Amino acid sequence: MHAIVVNTPGGSSALTYAEVPDPVPGPGEVLVDLDASGVNFIDVYQREGRYPIPVPFTLGSEGAGTVAAVGEGVTGIATGDRVGWQGVLGGYAEKAVIPADRAIPLPDGLASDTAAAVLLQGLTAHYLATSTYPVQPGDEVLVHAGAGGMGLLLTQIVKLRGGRVISTVSSAEKEKLAKDAGADEVIRYEGFAEAVRDLTGGRGVHVVYDGVGKTTFDGSLASLRPRGLLALYGGASGAVPPFDPMRLNQLGSLFLTRPTLGHYVATREELLARADELLGWVTSGTVKVHIGGRYPLAEARRAHDDLEARRTTGKLLLIP
Known part of the structure; x- marks a missing residue:
């Protein structure tokens, strides 16, 4: 498969489109064929080394797609299920392995690209406005x-x-x-x-x-x-x-x-509670998701350049 790999932290030139081995799910994990992955400022911080990650690594902490395989011990998620996630590296790729307890079932009627565009930022907006400072x-x-x-x-x-x-x-x-x-x-x-x-x-x-x-x-x-x-x-x-x-x-x-999102979705119960409310709003049209740009996976550098230069509005996606 193809993925975006960072071998040395730095500018957008550090993003390398490469062919890498297909990942295999281990115990408690699922393999997802990606339909779309979200581009976020945290990706820039990780690429730059501001948030250090051992190299080489594949960027991308948000995505959505279809479960292609499940590892040993996984229950409640099956091959063919549509899921999304955030907070797990590896989304800038054609396939990704994620922990099953981080996989969020997608409701019928919600497109995968919309899910990939809303989970990280939407869950962040949710905890900020409902928990960090509960707006009245x-x-x-x-x-x-x-x-x-x-x-x-x-x-x-x-x-x-x-x-x-x-x-x-x-x-x-x-x-x-x-x-x-x-x-x-x-x-x-x-x-x-x-x-x-x-x-x-x-x-x-x-x-x-x-x-x-x-x-x-x-x-x-x-x-x-x-x-x-x-x-x-x-x-x-x-x-x-x-x-x-x-x-x-x-x-x-x-x-x-x-604050940071990880502390507000630390348990699966809280993750699913927030995701259920958020995705319910999105599916009903109560909350609208603005996708400002779709880029081929191979053009991740251009997506980062546009994001950092503030040439974009809404959410950016990479499409494998």
């Missing part, structure tokens, strides 16, 4: 990168829970996408903290969902009302430098958390 009706919320895959999903889930969304974007095209997803207000990044204060009558927001990181961190803190929460769930612009926690006191007894 009337809450005012700042969502950064509102036209990206995460931003579009977060906006829709916050609106489902009755929140008011202020979204940051970088262009008129992205502004339209954010508004179409339900954002109440859409602003640019320059001077966004002041704009947030103006839009909230000087109060600030209850929560900021920030996956941008370094370039937005200070403004995100300045956008919060007293005892507000900054959920720093990513660092697309780079890592936030160390800072004095006393700033949280000075700005209004603020809360800061750096």
